[in-house]
Amino acid sequence: MNRNNTGLHGTTILAVRRGGHVAVAGDGQVTIKDTIMKHHAKKVRKIYKDKIVVGFAGATADALNLYERFEGKLEQFNGNLTRSAVELAKDWRTDKYLRRLEAILVAVDADHLFLISGNGDVIEPDEGVLGIGSGGAYAQAAAIALISYTDLDARTIADAAMKIAAGLCIYTNEDITIEELK
DSSP, rough: TTTTTOOOOOHHHHHETTEEEEEEEEOOOEEEEEEEEESSSOOOOTTTTTEEEEEEEEEHHHHHHHHHHHHHHHTTTOOHHHHHHHHHHHHHHHHHTTTGEEEEEEEOSSSOOOEEEETSSSOOOTTTTTEETTTHHHHHHHHHHHHHHOOOOOOHHHHHEEEEEEHOOTOOSSSSSSEEEO
């Protein structure tokens, strides 16, 4: 599945679940067309009483708008990630204003890992690994290989895979933010 159909460039977000832990990593680069505008952006954060981690790829203002709406859904549904993700995706798909937002989200809790998009997608990958953004496929492939052939923990895998992606994707840097849930 190509998660870059939206034409979004300029970031890499990776979520890795392993051994009862989940780590979500994001690079710090902000790119407008072919110019790096910022090196230390934080695109991954904990929300809803620090029980859920979200990361975004796409336009920053659009992603922040979606964060707020997603947090509202989490409050409305008492932190139920699955229900909140589905309701956000439904709103995003059907609302004329929201359909114009150019972002994609990764959301994780202790039990679930979801990609949420404006196409109405709420996808939970089979492998427990999910990458989005320009370098997402590189990071995801590296993480799957590390899970398959090492005993590394989720955080270490996320960090190593992000560094591999940064070495391949010009829209990704090595200023990595990682948030974990244990």
